Amino acid sequence: MNAVLHKLSPIGAATVLFVAMTTTAFADQIVRIGHFAPLTGMSAHVGKDDQNGARLAIEEINAKQLVIGGQKVTLELDGQDDAADPKTGTVVAQKMVDDGVVAVIGSDMSSTTIPAARIFSDAGIVQISPGATNPDYTLLGYKTAFRVVGTDAQQGPALADYGIKVLKAKTVAIVDDSTSYGQGLASQFEKGVKAQGATVLSHDATNDKAVDFRSILTRIKGENPDVIMYGGEDATGGPFAKQAAQLGIRARILAGDGVCTESLAELAGTATDNIVCSEAGMALSKMPGGAVFVEKYKKRFQQPIQIYAPYSYDAVYIIVDAMKRANSTNPAKILAEMPSTNYKGVIGDTTFDSKGDLQHGVISVFYYKKGEKTLIDVMKM
Structure with a gap:
C-alpha cells in the first residue's frame, strides 16, 4: 500500500482512493483529429484556408x-503539411496514424488524398476529403474514404456543357498539369465535349510547377x-491565362x-476576366x-475564404x-457511424452513398468581372 494511505484511517484512505479514481475517470480526454494539406509551396494559400476551416470548427x-x-472531450488538431506531393502525403498520413488520430480531414489535393487513403484504410481511420475531386x-x-465535394465525373461534364451550350464552342484545346486532379478533370472534360460532337484539336501536358507556358x-x-x-491549380492556371x-x-x-x-485575380491579372471556372459544390454565397x-x-x-474552408x-x-x-x-466506432451520416451544416445537407460520395452533389460555375x-x-448532378 502507498505509504501515505498506510498512515490514514480506513475511512480516510478510502476517501483518497475514491477521489483519485473519480478524478481519473472524469479527466478531460484529448482527442486528435488529423488534417493534411499543402501548407508550403505554390498551393499553400489554399491548404492554409482549408486548415483554417477545420481549426475554426475545433475551437x-x-x-x-x-x-x-460521460467524459469531457477536448479536440486537438494534428495539422500536417503534404506539400502537394504524393510521397509526402503518405509520410504525413502514417505520422497521423502513429499520433493516434481518431479521424482525418484531407487533403484538398487528389494527388495526395489518393495515396494516403490506403494508409488510413489499413488503420481503420475515417478520412474525409474537403477538396479531392478525382473519382478514383x-x-x-x-x-x-469519404468526401464532401462532388467529383470530376460531374465537374468535367458540367464545364463541357457550358463550353458547348453557352459558349457555342465547336473546337477545343486542352492542357493539364499531369497531376491526379488536373489530368483527371481534363480527361472527364474531354469525354464530355466529344460526346457532344465538339472537336478536340490538342491535349497537352505540363506540370504543377510550371511557370512558362508560351x-x-x-x-x-x-x-x-x-x-x-x-486542368490544374490557380498557382499555374493564373500565369497560364495571363500568358495566353x-x-x-x-x-x-x-x-x-x-x-x-x-487569389486568381492576383495570379492572372486582368486575364482573370477571360476565365470561366467551376466548383464541385454549392457556391459560398x-x-x-x-x-x-x-463573418466568423x-x-x-x-x-477572405479561398475555397475549401467551409468544407x-x-x-x-x-x-x-x-x-x-x-x-x-x-x-472503429466512429467509422461504423459514418455511412448513416445525415448532417445539416454550412455547405448544406450531407449524406453519403455506398462509395462515400455525396448523394446530392452540385456544380457551381463562375466568371470573373474586374477580378x-x-x-x-x-447545376444539380
Whole structure:
C-alpha cells in the first residue's frame, strides 16, 4: 500500500482512493483529429484556408465543452503539411496514424488524398476529403474514404456543357498539369465535349510547377480553338491565362475548382476576366450557412475564404456528429457511424452513398468581372 494511505484511517484512505479514481475517470480526454494539406509551396494559400476551416470548427466545439460517453472531450488538431506531393502525403498520413488520430480531414489535393487513403484504410481511420475531386479516391473500395465535394465525373461534364451550350464552342484545346486532379478533370472534360460532337484539336501536358507556358500556347494560338480548358491549380492556371492574353489568344479559358479561388485575380491579372471556372459544390454565397460562416471566418483569421474552408469546417462537425451517435471516440466506432451520416451544416445537407460520395452533389460555375468572382449558375448532378 502507498505509504501515505498506510498512515490514514480506513475511512480516510478510502476517501483518497475514491477521489483519485473519480478524478481519473472524469479527466478531460484529448482527442486528435488529423488534417493534411499543402501548407508550403505554390498551393499553400489554399491548404492554409482549408486548415483554417477545420481549426475554426475545433475551437467552436471546444468552447461548447463536448461530452462523449460521460467524459469531457477536448479536440486537438494534428495539422500536417503534404506539400502537394504524393510521397509526402503518405509520410504525413502514417505520422497521423502513429499520433493516434481518431479521424482525418484531407487533403484538398487528389494527388495526395489518393495515396494516403490506403494508409488510413489499413488503420481503420475515417478520412474525409474537403477538396479531392478525382473519382478514383472513392472507387478504391476503402470503407474509410469519404468526401464532401462532388467529383470530376460531374465537374468535367458540367464545364463541357457550358463550353458547348453557352459558349457555342465547336473546337477545343486542352492542357493539364499531369497531376491526379488536373489530368483527371481534363480527361472527364474531354469525354464530355466529344460526346457532344465538339472537336478536340490538342491535349497537352505540363506540370504543377510550371511557370512558362508560351511554347504550348503559341502552338494553340495557331490552332485557333473556340475555348481552351486548363486542368490544374490557380498557382499555374493564373500565369497560364495571363500568358495566353499576352499572346493575343482570345479563346475563353475553362477551368475547375483548383483555379476557381479568390487569389486568381492576383495570379492572372486582368486575364482573370477571360476565365470561366467551376466548383464541385454549392457556391459560398448560396450555402445555407454561408453568410454566417464568412463573418466568423473573417473575424477569426482576418482574411477572405479561398475555397475549401467551409468544407473542412463541416467535415469536423460530421466527425463529431458520428462520435455523438457512437457515444465513443474509438476510431472503429466512429467509422461504423459514418455511412448513416445525415448532417445539416454550412455547405448544406450531407449524406453519403455506398462509395462515400455525396448523394446530392452540385456544380457551381463562375466568371470573373474586374477580378471579382461571380456566380453564373448552379447545376444539380
